Amino acid sequence: MKAPLTRQEVAKHASEEDLWVIVDHKIYDLSDFVDAHPGGSVVLTQFAGQDATQAFYNLHRHDVLQKYSGLCIGNVEGEKPEVIDPQPGDLSQVPYAEPLWLTPQFTSPYYNDSHRRLQKAMRVFVETHVTPEAIEKERDGTSISQALIDKMADANILAMRLGPGAHLHNRKLLGGVVDGKDYDYFHDMIVSQELTRHNQRGFQDGNMAGMTISLTAVRQWANDQELRERVTEEVLSGRKKMSLAITEAFAGSDVAGIKTTAQLSEDGKEWIINGTKKWITNGIFSDYFVVGCKTAKGFSVILVPKTDDVEVKLIKTSYSTAAATTYIEFNNARAPRNHLLGEEDKGFVVIMSNFNHERFMMAAMVGRWMRTVLEECLKWSHQRLVFGKPLISQPVIRFKLAKMISLVEANQAWLEQTVYQMNHMPYATQSTHLSGPIGLLKAYATRSAHEVADEATNIFGGRGITQGGMGSVVEMFHRTYKFDAILGGAEEVLMDLGVRQAMKFMPKAML
Ligand code: HEM
Incomplete structure (x- = not known):
């Protein structure tokens, strides 16, 4: 890093061979990067020696700067960067980018300190260990590595994904942030929501999703105790x-x-x-x-x-x-x-009882995905300039954002209300009283995803249908949200289930 330089000094490096630009009060030497720049050399040369902040954020995600931080040679003298540089584990400061319980101005009756500790530890773990592999695997299509499975097994993340239960007792969860006996469905929801934040939908399922919906059946329904414990141990250890x-x-x-x-x-x-x-x-x-x-x-x-x-x-x-x-x-x-x-x-009851947890996890994950898409739209509509003004200055864009915010918050509120019931209802009773509401919740989440994907893609325009770069999160969401609408029970089946469950409790003499 060089000592802070003046803007006049930067202006001297204004040719294709010697090309510096300023982005967010930081100086980048792009001389060796010009030919490798995905946007080409012409656009960079046009900004050589100048402040390219506005042009940069009109076209790139901020994480591009983090990825290419090696090109940064110093700060402009007397100036400080303004854009937040997120670090692993950080909460987003974009409004609605975090659920209310993680937003400092709000409170919630549902969460205690152990939930907050787990959320923080999960976020650091995911951003440090899961996201880099998720991006790589989503691209090359190969399966999850044994090294990552081992890491998750060691931290007992595999075990936590089955939900609360005896299999967690005597285990150190993520280095001990939660006692296995205290682990409840809010912890479970947090694990699901944090694990989805790498935004790589294929990898999300490749990351042991099969285990989360099959080992649960062995745990609950194996008639042979030795078999149940042996298989549990083999799978939760990642072997x-x-x-x-x-x-x-x-x-x-x-x-x-x-x-x-x-x-x-x-x-x-x-x-x-x-x-x-x-x-x-x-x-x-x-x-x-x-x-x-x-x-x-x-x-x-x-x-x-x-x-x-x-x-x-x-x-x-x-x-x-x-x-x-x-x-x-x-x-x-x-x-x-x-x-x-x-x-x-x-066996019908074996399958049916297993579905509740799967559908709950899916509703939690879709809810979190939608929130990330909303965050992307909020960021983009502030940084993208159209007709000389930020996109957000268009009422039609604000209308779309209002719709997305309402859907995201409604989903999370219903989810939390359901989780609270799961925490307070014996497992056997859950099949009777919660399978209908959980089915409806999942169907509502994916119907909402349909709306959110549609609005977000229109906000992002061409980038919303282009893989990689600025619109990558939105493009992936639009291409893949249907998986959640079909897997674990199609929307129509779940909506019907929800109503049929309610019909069972209709009083006879109601008319
Ligand atoms: C630190 C400086 C820069 C770096 C590291 C950088 C890096 C990148 C990267 C990685 C992409 C691929 C798409 C993405 O990931 O978003 C890209 C695309 C692009 N860049 Fe840059 N860039 C820089 C500065 C600039 C500047 C100053 C301009 C001037 C207008 C520019 C114009 C473009 C254009 C036009 C594209 C294609 C975008 C699209 O098709 O959506 N870049 N850049």
């Missing part, structure tokens, strides 16, 4: 991976229509599984599959280990193959008899 294999080419939300069969072998010692499964998140690298099968008189759920009789193929969907979405063929695959989860022919 083994697993996924939930219910949907098929033949049946999606209509679980009852699946065609994969499970029959007991002649000696009665093993299940023999035949059939296919489609859209199985993380299937490609799974060691275990929680499989929905047709059995003699109904539907059963079985934990099937990966063997040579289980063939897996990657499916290309509209997000990155980093999600490891898989087509699976079970060709006389075998699982020991004690791998049955729940009761034979009564």
